[in-house]
Amino acid sequence: MQILTVGNQKGGVGKSTFSVHLAFRAAELGYRVLLIDVDEGDLSEVFPEIEENDGTDYLKASHLFTGEIKGRQPRQVYEKIALIEADVDVLDVDDMPLETIEQPRLSLAQLNGNYDFCIIDTPPNLQRRMLGALVASHAVVSPFNISPFSFARMPKLQATIAGVKSQYNPNLNHLGFLANMVNSKSVNEVEALPELREAYGELIFDEAIIARACVATALAQGHAVWHRARSGNQRASAKEMRRACDAVLTRLGFKLMEPLS
Ligand SMILES: Nc1ncnc2c1ncn2[C@@H]1O[C@H](COP(=O)(O)OP(=O)(O)OP(=O)(O)O)[C@@H](O)[C@H]1O
Ligand SMILES: [Mg+2]
Structure with a gap:
């Protein structure tokens, strides 16, 4: 099981939006996906429980940090996608001792064969x-938006990743920064990308995702933006999002062939 963090300490840059699209894309390519929300439950909004809970004790995000995995399973939310939802207890993790950060790796090792x-x-x-x-x-991928506040945080994020690499996880690979919510009508925004690429090189993905309302609309309906894309705008968005997902999957070493059946 390849494990990818979608992370950027800047809020509202599309981490959750991209995580879900990447899950849909990998699943439609035939991969078994485990999606985990260690934030505040946005992913549960995309995949609400349709049937009344039959009392199943689902595996939740806080359990990954406490190690209480046994007897619990993630909730199946879509064909080939299982979700570990954020629960209220996961919010307490930030107040726990630093050693807690080593537990999710051990917890996920127990789920390794299933995804x-x-x-x-x-x-x-x-x-x-x-x-x-x-x-x-x-690996880690970092969605970002074109704003001075976002740029100012990039070195801090890199330093954090470097710190985790040197102290805990030497194999952690920063795939790069992926521009999202780019305003295609703003010359400043469009021109910022080549400048960033000069500064950061291949750490800036060539594939950028344009800001389009249909992205949020699709997720509110529990689907990827490419699901039943009819309008020109949505088709363009579908193409951008798929390209970005495929670029990340390629950097991770996944094959992009669609399954035969
Ligand atoms: N490409 C896009 N076009 C239009 N709207 C977008 C796009 N990507 C994300 N959004 C919207 O921007 C808002 C923030 O996105 P999202 O919640 O995915 O960001 P986030 O980084 O996960 O935020 P947080 O840091 O709060 O977890 C949401 O309302 C989402 O619908
Ligand atoms: Mg989020």
Whole structure:
């Protein structure tokens, strides 16, 4: 199981939006996906429980940090996608001792055989929940938006990743920064990308995702933006989002062939 953190301490840059799209994309390529929310439950909004809970004790995000895995399973939310939801207790993790950040890696090792790809959506800070995700992961991808506030935080994020690499997880691979919510009508925003690429090189993905209302609308209906995309706008958005997902999957080493059946 390849484990990917979707992380950036800047809030509202599309971490959750991209995590869900990446899950849909990997699942439609035939991979078994485990999606984890260690933030505040946004992913449960995309995949609400349709049937009344029959009393199943689902595996929740806080259990990954306490190690209470036994007898619990993630909730199946879509074909080939299982979800570990954020619960109220996961909020306490940021107040727990620093050693707590090593537990998710051990917890996820117990689920290893059941999934091909695990995606961890993280909160907009660099505290225990984010660090626990980074310690457990093979790679991290960072959605960002074109704003001076976002740029100012990039070196801090890199320093955090470097710190986790040197102290806990030498194999952690920063796949890079993925521009999201780009305003295609703003010359400043469009021109910022090549400038960033000069500064950061290949750490800036070539694939950028344009801001389009249909992205949020699709997720509110529990689907990827490419699901039943009819309007020109949605088709364009579908193409951008898929390209971005495929670029990340390729950097992770996944094959992009659609399944035959
Ligand atoms: N490409 C896009 N086009 C239009 N709206 C978008 C796009 N990506 C994300 N959004 C919207 O922007 C808002 C923030 O996105 P999202 O919740 O995914 O960010 P986040 O980084 O997970 O935020 P947080 O840090 O609060 O967890 C949401 O309302 C989402 O619908
Ligand atoms: Mg989020």
